[in-house]
Amino acid sequence: MHKNKNITIFLHLLVWLTLFCLPYLLSYGQEQELDRVKAHFWIPLFFSAIIFYFNYFVIVDRFLFTKKMFLFIGVNTAMIIFFLFLKEYIEDNFFQDILKKRIENTDRTRPPFKIAIYIQVLSYMAPLLFSIALKTTKRWVKTEAERKEAANIKLKSELQHLHYQLQPHFFFNSLNNIYALVDISPEQAKTSIHSLSKLMRYMLYETNVEAIPLSKEIDFMKKYIDLMKLRVSEKTIVNYNFPNQETGVKVAPLLFISLIENAFKHGVSASKESIIDINMSCDNNKVLFVIENDNLPKKTEDKSGSGIGLHNIEKRLELLYPNKYSFKTQVTKQRFKAELEIETN
Incomplete structure (x- = not known):
């Protein structure tokens, strides 16, 4: 000055x-x-x-x-x-x-x-x-x-609100899953609580930044998938494919986790075989995330979760990647598919 x-x-x-x-x-x-x-x-x-x-x-x-x-x-x-x-x-x-x-x-x-x-x-x-x-x-x-400056402060405030909104939503859904294991398998419930504590530590202390290396986010998603697999039956098959090498790309934290939550919440059946397919690819500065699962809508009387996951994603994408993202969802042959592509530069 x-x-x-x-x-x-x-x-x-x-x-x-x-x-x-x-x-x-x-x-x-x-x-x-x-x-x-x-x-x-x-x-x-x-x-x-x-x-x-x-x-x-x-x-x-x-x-x-x-x-x-x-x-x-x-x-x-x-x-x-x-x-x-x-x-x-x-x-x-x-x-x-x-x-x-x-x-x-x-x-x-x-x-x-x-x-x-x-x-x-x-x-x-x-x-x-x-x-x-x-x-x-x-x-x-x-x-x-x-x-x-006012718009920037407002943007940060909205993003912070969405971030804080996502944490209890994630925690609440995870606790519901662990609660279902307590009577069926106490040992798995203990393991789940330990895994959840690691995931929450990541969410609380490592995601308070604008962007995080994609490799860390992938590691977080893998741990969450492993946690969710503990509570589903053997009839549920989870296939995932993430980039194995360090890409150098940075993304907004916790951007994809709601889609995976959604797949385990609405795509898993206790009585018949369910398949969840998760694929992520990275080409230069573009990240493509595709997830497919059986379409098993939550019953009206089921009050678990708050239903804010997809809305949260769309709102964050509008604020973080204006004109630099594509987010599509569709239901085809009883299969729900979500496709998210973002340009990180």
Whole structure:
């Protein structure tokens, strides 16, 4: 911020120095009369600087941006008229030689009085309009930065809410599964609790980041699948295929787990054979995740879980990967299929 302020001051000094030297730059190699340069250029330039900075630091903020247009126009009109008369007064009292030469000139060589006044007014209008343009641009940039910051804070807040929403949802479903094992197989229930503690440790301490290596997320999903397989019967077949090598790709944490939860929740039958197929592939910066399971919708009286899994995925995808994802679900021949593709760059 301090560096930007120094650059701004330097640019202002550079502009005014260039304008100060302009008479000599435009008449390179020709002799300039110093009094004429003072009277007709440097003094109006000094008045222009006053108009510019008075508007830039005071009038534009106080009157223009607060919609006090009459005051804004009135103050600037009075200031310009004052400088017009002050310039004439200075010339009449301190630059008599220039005044004598002006009187000696014929009417043909002198511009009409009205045109001369018009040109001077325009010369004072230029810094006024430039100060308005700069101040308006600066205000717009500040407003846009604040808007983006507010949107970013809102985005992080929503993502954090969804993340915290997912954790109890995941924990609740897992506890339901372990509860079903307590009477049937106490040893498996103990093993499940131990596995769940590892998964929860990962969720609590390693996923509070924007992106995580895909390899860690894959390891988490494999452990969860192993945990779920403990409570299903031998009639349930789970096939999964994940990238074996380190891809270097990073993804948002806990993005795919809800789909796997959904498969075990709605795709497993206790009385007949069920098949869950999970496939993930990674090509450069694109990750494709496909999961298929039998379509066995949850009964109305079954209140386990909160049913927020798929909604949570869609909301997070909208926030994390706008225009960089494809999420499709379909039911074909009693098989539910979900396909999620994301572009990580």
